[in-house]
Amino acid sequence: MDPRDAVNAETGEANPYLPWVAADPQPFYERLRAECPVSSMEGMAGLGAHIISRYEDVRWALRNPQIFSSDIVAVDIGQDRPLIPLQIDPPQHATYRRVIDPTVGPREIAGLEPEVRRVVNEVVDRFVERGTVDAHAEFTVPLPCTVFLQVTGLPIEDLSMFLEWKDEIIRPGGGMLEPEEATARRHAAGRQLYDYFEGVLADRRRRQGEDLISRFLTTETDGRTMSHEEMLDILFLFILAGLDTVTSTLDCSLAYLAQHPEHRRRLVEDPSSADPIVEELLRRETPVMQIIRVVAEPVELHGVSMSPGDTVILMLGSANTDPDEFGPTAAEFDPDREANRHLAFGGGPHRCLGSHLARLELQVALQEWHRRIPDYELAPGAELAYSPGIREIEHLPLVFTASAPVG
Amino acid sequence: MRIRLDDDACVGHGRCYVLDPSTFGPDDLGHCELLVAEVPAADQDRARRAVAACPEGALSIED
Numbered sequence: 001m002d003p004r005d006a007v008n009a010e011t012g013e014a015n016p017y018l019p020w021v022a023a024d025p026q027p028f029y030e031r032l033r034a035e036c037p038v039s040s041m042e043g044m045a046g047l048g049a050h051i052i053s054r055y056e057d058v059r060w061a062l063r064n065p066q067i068f069s070s071d072i073v074a075v076d077i078g079q080d081r082p083l084i085p086l087q088i089d090p091p092q093h094a095t096y097r098r099v100i101d102p103t104v105g106p107r108e109i110a111g112l113e114p115e116v117r118r119v120v121n122e123v124v125d126r127f128v129e130r131g132t133v134d135a136h137a138e139f140t141v142p143l144p145c146t147v148f149l150q151v152t153g154l155p156i157e158d159l160s161m162f163l164e165w166k167d168e169i170i171r172p173g174g175g176m177l178e179p180e181e182a183t184a185r186r187h188a189a190g191r192q193l194y195d196y197f198e199g200v201l202a203d204r205r206r207r208q209g210e211d212l213i214s215r216f217l218t219t220e221t222d223g224r225t226m227s228h229e230e231m232l233d234i235l236f237l238f239i240l241a242g243l244d245t246v247t248s249t250l251d252c253s254l255a256y257l258a259q260h261p262e263h264r265r266r267l268v269e270d271p272s273s274a275d276p277i278v279e280e281l282l283r284r285e286t287p288v289m290q291i292i293r294v295v296a297e298p299v300e301l302h303g304v305s306m307s308p309g310d311t312v313i314l315m316l317g318s319a320n321t322d323p324d325e326f327g328p329t330a331a332e333f334d335p336d337r338e339a340n341r342h343l344a345f346g347g348g349p350h351r352c353l354g355s356h357l358a359r360l361e362l363q364v365a366l367q368e369w370h371r372r373i374p375d376y377e378l379a380p381g382a383e384l385a386y387s388p389g390i391r392e393i394e395h396l397p398l399v400f401t402a403s404a405p406v407g
Numbered sequence: 408m409r410i411r412l413d414d415d416a417c418v419g420h421g422r423c424y425v426l427d428p429s430t431f432g433p434d435d436l437g438h439c440e441l442l443v444a445e446v447p448a449a450d451q452d453r454a455r456r457a458v459a460a461c462p463e464g465a466l467s468i469e470d
């Protein structure tokens with residue numbers, strides 16, 4: 001399947017939700033930007049489902065929440081109310097972010113580095129002797145969840161329970177269920193997750209520690225601490241927004257570097273290059289391909305009228321490879337490019353709340369992986385299946401030179 | 408060299424203070440704070456790269 005065929009320039013329709021587009025999105029993005037910068041979701045021409053694909057347009061939409069609102073319960077994911085802060089618009093949005101941001105700010109997150117580094121090494125220890133690994137199942141999935149448990153001071157034994165809840169909420173039954181059953185399973189898992197966190201908060205109020213949840217309880221901004229609802233929602237969002245996103249970024253990164261030894265050599269020889277390399281992987285791979293907004297005020301873009309209530313897909317991946325922003329080398333992997341203003345974490349007021357933690361996890365994971373497993377490649381015959389939307393790779397079989405565990 | 412920061416545009420991506428920690432620093436929210444009024448000659452290249460890296464265009468060079 002040619003990803004270009006997912007764009008129909010004649011009808012102005014396109015479909016980013018196809019596995020073969022997720023596997024190789026660049027040709028799809030290129031055609032979208034060039035031939036229909038505001039396209040319609042396939043099968044929905046005239047029905048108010050738009051796709052915006054150029055960098056300047058995506059950036060403009062992100063920065064104009066009064067036109068492109070987040071006040072949308074796009075999918076009912078078992079949450080109790082609109083999710084704070086994801087589904088809240090300015091100006092109320094800022095009152096939440098002002099009190100939440102300091103708990104996951106750059107200084108607080110930098111302090112977690114030794115713990116994250118230890119977790120990464122523990123996870124690597126479990127397979128490093130073997131010389132083969134499904135890096136998705138054994139590295140990129142357990143890693144962010146283990147980091148979450150570690151930084152929130154929750155028992156590591158709860159790992160498999162969390163992974164189950166997360167999958168039940170995001171893709172109940174592996175995504176193969178009838179809608180009603182899927183919604184029911186989502187709700188059940190969402191309920192269990194909220195109940196679990198209720199218990200954790202009650203426990204932390206009695207016994208405060210040094211962990212992130214204790215910090216939620218004590219960090220004060222503008223004379224107030226986070227409300228109970230804010231804490232619950234933010235913990236819920238950590239699971240929904242902070243696990244698969246890191247998993248998919250590591251999937252895409254390891255798959256890319258496995259196939260491009262010339263680019264991983266730098267990471268092996270100079271671990272301090274992890275920052276520009278991670279930024280370039282985030283840009284070029286853009287694991288969260290798109291985000292959703294709802295139109296709040298009538299607006300026109302490239303001759304297409306959008307009306308209140310219309311859905312808009314902001315194609316972050318296509319923005320991030322737009323030559324009008326990144327120049328003639330936009331499609332290439334170049335960690336040394338002059339400026340890398342990518343939008344992989346979104347932009348405007350909803351800029352990813354977890355971006356400091358995500359960057360730490362990604363940099364430390366790639367540093368430690370390449371320190372311990374400098375030589376690796378895709379297992380012979382491996383075919384990689386990418387999921388649309390958030391580009392996880394179902395199985396990522398790698399072979400490498402075995403070595404001894406350190407832990 | 409002086410740098411201008413548009414507080415309303417900054418949303419805390421944090422690229423500026425990661426790329427040039429001597430000119431920029433994070434406040435409690437992770438938004439940008441200018442640490443110096445005048446960027447010394449030795450830091451100017453680095454500061455320029457940091458200004459160019461801001462995805463919100465919140466930073467500009469005044470002179």
Ligand code: HEM
Binds near residue numbers: 097291346349351
């Ligand atoms: C590489 C990993 C990650 C990527 C690519 C990513 C991407 C994004 C994007 C694109 C948005 C913007 C959504 C929108 O505007 O509609 C976002 C928001 C958000 N992310 Fe992340 N994310 C990552 C990791 C994390 C982590 C680790 C956490 C939790 C600690 C997290 C928590 C959040 C939250 C709470 C929001 C909502 C912020 C708001 O609406 O104000 N993310 N993320």
Ligand code: SF4
Binds near residue numbers: 424437464
């Ligand atoms: S890079 Fe831009 S948005 Fe991010 S902290 Fe610096 S000035 Fe603010």
